[in-house]
Amino acid sequence: DGGITQSPKYLFRKEGQNVTLSCEQNLNHDAMYWYRQDPGQGLRLIYYSQIVNDFQKGDIAEGYSVSREKKESFPLTVTSAQKNPTAFYLCASTPRGFDYGYTFGSGTRLTVV
Amino acid sequence: SQQGEEDPQALSIQEGENATMNCSYKTSINNLQWYRQNSGRGLVHLILIRSNEREKHSGRLRVTLDTSKKSSSLLITASRAADTASYFCATDAEGLIQGAQKLVFGQGTRLTINP
Numbered sequence: 001d002g003g004i005t006q007s008p009k010y011l012f013r014k015e016g017q018n019v020t021l022s023c024e025q026n027l028n029h030d031a032m033y034w035y036r037q038d039p040g041q042g043l044r045l046i047y048y049s050q051i052v053n054d055f056q057k058g059d060i061a062e063g064y065s066v067s068r069e070k071k072e073s074f075p076l077t078v079t080s081a082q083k084n085p086t087a088f089y090l091c092a093s094t095p096r097g098f099d100y101g102y103t104f105g106s107g108t109r110l111t112v113v
Numbered sequence: 114s115q116q117g118e119e120d121p122q123a124l125s126i127q128e129g130e131n132a133t134m135n136c137s138y139k140t141s142i143n144n145l146q147w148y149r150q151n152s153g154r155g156l157v158h159l160i161l162i163r164s165n166e167r168e169k170h171s172g173r174l175r176v177t178l179d180t181s182k183k184s185s186s187l188l189i190t191a192s193r194a195a196d197t198a199s200y201f202c203a204t205d206a207e208g209l210i211q212g213a214q215k216l217v218f219g220q221g222t223r224l225t226i227n228p
Binding site for chain 1: 143144146148153154155156157158161163201203205213214215216217218219220221223
């Protein structure tokens with residue numbers, strides 16, 4: 001079945017450590033997105049990519065980095081510069097054009113220990 | 114940037130009753146979408162309504178859109194315990210960026226269906 005796979009489901013980060021969250025899709029979607037969700041809150045856009053080898057900053061990109069070397073993959077690195085990384089991270093994808101909904105992964109919960 | 118805002122923030126009703134959630138937005142849109150999120154899970158796309166549509170149905174879901182008031186409502190009829198979730202509206206305020214939409218999500222309505 002087609003879909004988006006996020007891994008790991010739970011991730012623990014020590015202070016000063018970089019961690020990478022994986023997002024893989026087999027839907028042949030061009031666009032991919034990373035959102036952050038804090039408890040009881042909505043989604044805030046971190047980074048997005050509409051085509052391979054290109055990506056743009058969202059509203060809260062500071063302390064995060066991404067790459068888009070393959071159409072299927074859009075990994076997110078949470079760097080030590082992100083001072084408050086504890087949150088639920090969601091990856092999504094969509095085809096180009098209007099009138100398409102996003103397909104979301106099941107999320108990664110990151111906790112700083 | 115905050116585009117869509119849902120109202121109420123939380124809603125608790127009895128099973129079998131109808132649930133209505135509202136969404137307001139600020140700028141012109143091409144479409145408005147509703148998503149459901151069960152606790153600790155990803156979002157699931159429910160329904161998309163285009164800016165030239167006024168009403169859309171999908172099973173027990175009914176969505177209305179009033180572009181003059183910049184608002185939308187999601188009605189869930191004959192609610193069930195399994196409908197307990199958070200519901201988000203999302204809009205594409207910036208149109209297509211390199212061919213794809215960039216959605217902005219509201220804060221969500223937390224719906225609880227009591228058995």
